Amino acid sequence: MSKHTTDKRVREASRRRFLQAGAALAGGSAIAGVAGSTALAEQGNNLPPNVPEWMKAPGDPMGSQPYGTPSVHEKGVVKNISKTLPQYISASGRTPLQELDGIITPNGLFYERHHGGVPTIDPAEHRLMLHGMVDRPLVFTMEDIRRFPSQSRIHFLECSGNPVYTKPYGKTASDLVGLLSCAEWTGVPLKTVLDEAGLQAGAKWIVAEGADAAALTRSIPIEKCLDDAMLVYSQNGERLRPQQGYPLRLLLPGFEGNMNVKWLRRLKVVAEPAYSREETSKYTDPMPDGTSREFTFYMEAKSIITRPSGGQKLATHGFHEITGIAWSGHGKVKSVEISLDEGKSWQQAELQEPVLTRALTRFRLPWHWDGTPAVIQSRAIDETGYVQPTLAELVAVRGFNSFYHNNAIWPWRIDANGEVTNGQA
Amino acid sequence: MARRSLNTVALVSAIAMLGVAVRAEERYGIGREATPAEVAGWNIDIGRDGAGLPPGSGSVERGRIVFSEQCVACHGDSGQGGVGDRLVGGQGTLASPKPIRTVGSYWPYASTLFDYIRRAMPQNAPQSLSNEDVYAVSAYILSLNGIVPANAVLDAKSLAAVKMPNRDGFVSDPRPDVHNR
Numbered sequence: 001m002s003k004h005t006t007d008k009r010v011r012e013a014s015r016r017r018f019l020q021a022g023a024a025l026a027g028g029s030a031i032a033g034v035a036g037s038t039a040l041a042e043q044g045n046n047l048p049p050n051v052p053e054w055m056k057a058p059g060d061p062m063g064s065q066p067y068g069t070p071s072v073h074e075k076g077v078v079k080n081i082s083k084t085l086p087q088y089i090s091a092s093g094r095t096p097l098q099e100l101d102g103i104i105t106p107n108g109l110f111y112e113r114h115h116g117g118v119p120t121i122d123p124a125e126h127r128l129m130l131h132g133m134v135d136r137p138l139v140f141t142m143e144d145i146r147r148f149p150s151q152s153r154i155h156f157l158e159c160s161g162n163p164v165y166t167k168p169y170g171k172t173a174s175d176l177v178g179l180l181s182c183a184e185w186t187g188v189p190l191k192t193v194l195d196e197a198g199l200q201a202g203a204k205w206i207v208a209e210g211a212d213a214a215a216l217t218r219s220i221p222i223e224k225c226l227d228d229a230m231l232v233y234s235q236n237g238e239r240l241r242p243q244q245g246y247p248l249r250l251l252l253p254g255f256e257g258n259m260n261v262k263w264l265r266r267l268k269v270v271a272e273p274a275y276s277r278e279e280t281s282k283y284t285d286p287m288p289d290g291t292s293r294e295f296t297f298y299m300e301a302k303s304i305i306t307r308p309s310g311g312q313k314l315a316t317h318g319f320h321e322i323t324g325i326a327w328s329g330h331g332k333v334k335s336v337e338i339s340l341d342e343g344k345s346w347q348q349a350e351l352q353e354p355v356l357t358r359a360l361t362r363f364r365l366p367w368h369w370d371g372t373p374a375v376i377q378s379r380a381i382d383e384t385g386y387v388q389p390t391l392a393e394l395v396a397v398r399g400f401n402s403f404y405h406n407n408a409i410w411p412w413r414i415d416a417n418g419e420v421t422n423g424q425a
Numbered sequence: 426m427a428r429r430s431l432n433t434v435a436l437v438s439a440i441a442m443l444g445v446a447v448r449a450e451e452r453y454g455i456g457r458e459a460t461p462a463e464v465a466g467w468n469i470d471i472g473r474d475g476a477g478l479p480p481g482s483g484s485v486e487r488g489r490i491v492f493s494e495q496c497v498a499c500h501g502d503s504g505q506g507g508v509g510d511r512l513v514g515g516q517g518t519l520a521s522p523k524p525i526r527t528v529g530s531y532w533p534y535a536s537t538l539f540d541y542i543r544r545a546m547p548q549n550a551p552q553s554l555s556n557e558d559v560y561a562v563s564a565y566i567l568s569l570n571g572i573v574p575a576n577a578v579l580d581a582k583s584l585a586a587v588k589m590p591n592r593d594g595f596v597s598d599p600r601p602d603v604h605n606r
Binding site: 086087089090115116129130131136137138139140144147148192195196197207209213214215216217265266268272274275276277280281284286287288289290291292293294295296297298300379386387388389390393394396397398400401405 | 451452453455456457458459463464467468469470472473508509519520522523524526528531532533534537540541544545548551552594595596597598599600601602603604605606
């Protein structure tokens with residue numbers, strides 16, 4: 001079949017679906033239209049041939065929203081926050097991945113994970129102290145930090161416990177891997193600031209500390225600090241939100257979320273790690289033999305289909321685009337493969353350009369659903385050649401108590417009614 | 426970035442002057458020198474070997490009182506956990522299907538207990554306990570786990586000398602450890 005014919009078929013199929021969806025909206029009384037024939041009219045004062053009410057009077061004046069908010073019709077698109085949090089100040093809120101398009105997470109929907117609440121910091125009184133094995137211990141104001149040559153880069157951030165290895169696995173893409181977001185970050189390369197202080201011989205780690213009530217502390221290997229680490233003050237064009245570390249955070253592309261220390265107030269250059277609570281009693285990965293892995297920094301390659309995904313419903317047979325996101329802490333996503341037959345066979349998804357290193361990558365596959373039950377899933381392959389494993393493959397090595405760094409393939413089950421549910425549940 | 430190791434004072438001085446000249450061009454001259462007092466005030470890190478532990482001491486007996494006043498609401502009367510983490514027990518469970526990770530069963534270094542309590546606990550008022558009370562409550566939690574005796578008094582030297590049961594339970598990251606087919 002020629003590409004032209006295929007494209008035409010896709011367009012026709014898409015149009016049919018649109019018409020059918022419209023019919024459903026009108027109360028289901030209308031019979032689905034058939035492409036190429038006369039569509040049945042829908043009923044409604046705002047629908048053609050009537051003039052919609054929002055055209056009959058001027059809308060809200062400019063300036064009615066000094067800081068814009070989404071449409072009132074999108075108020076259901078919010079962070080996915082558990083109703084039964086044991087500790088509200090040491091908790092997490094997830095990005096509604098299945099509601100979003102593209103690769104950039106809106107700042108208001110960026111995932112949150114805090115260890116001592118969200119501090120309210122006056123930037124005029126915030127300082128970054130850089131000390132330890134440096135020639136010149138230094139103190140910087142936020143104005144100082146912003147004077148350095150700046151950079152903007154797009155990177156994902158992901159919590160290492162996203163999701164855990166044990167049931168219940170959750171119903172939606174957000175329940176599963178919603179501790180994941182992606183933004184354009186602006187700041188100064190950490191290396192530039194370290195050069196200002198002058199690293200001394202023997203400097204192997206940098207201990208980063210937040211100015212929150214947890215004074216959260218993590219140790220970062222010096223190689224990462226001199227590579228692509230950044231001190232970040234802006235996210236998606238505006239200053240960091242308080243939940244993301246305002247006025248200053250560390251960004252370590254590809255490293256687990258908690259190491260990207262928010263509300264950054266101190267960097268201490270040292271010869272060995274701090275062995276802080278957050279890198280010993282937490283954020284270490286228990287193994288079946290009773291040992292635990294420490295300093296497990298990288299987030300390995302991963303992907304998930306966000307549409308259709310758990311909690312959604314295919315309203316009609318026919319054309320549906322399968323789409324989702326893929327990412328790897330080790331670099332660029334090389335390819336994404338999709339299986340429509342419970343993992344028996346795989347085909348290449350199309351990747352949306354630009355494919356960026358350590359950033360979310362959007363993938364798509366056109367699909368014609370004939371109404372038979374199906375299990376769909378995606379797997380990411382990154383530029384190192386690493387292939388995202390199955391959950392069975394992961395637990396065969398790590399058991400069910402490993403808690404962190406679960407990057408399993410996640411299947412969605414579609415039943416004959418078009419209902420989509422978690423394929424592992 | 427590593428500086429060369431040099432043998433003579435004269436050479437050190439000469440190279441240092443050269444170094445300043447070169448670095449002066451690379452540097453932006455942004456920020457100001459941190460004073461020793463500023464660094465001392467903010468640098469509250471305790472090394473796993475106890476480096477940075479402050480003067481003072483605290484007893485298990487005193488720790489029991491501090492714990493009852495500051496900790497039980499979240500961690501339970503005997504450290505059994507609640508809203509906050511379980512602190513006690515679980516030794517011998519790490520290789521079982523239901524591992525229980527507590528200070529006693531999991532934490533590799535006792536000095537980390539002092540570091541974490543001082544910087545982050547109690548959660549409603551971090552950095553409010555005196556160093557003596559941090560020693561005391563650390564001692565109490567260790568005694569609840571059977572790691573120090575009930576009459577123990579801990580200071581910088583004795584806390585650093587405590588060997589935790591899971592001290593050698595950690596391994597480096599072997600990933601990629603799982604391969605797809």
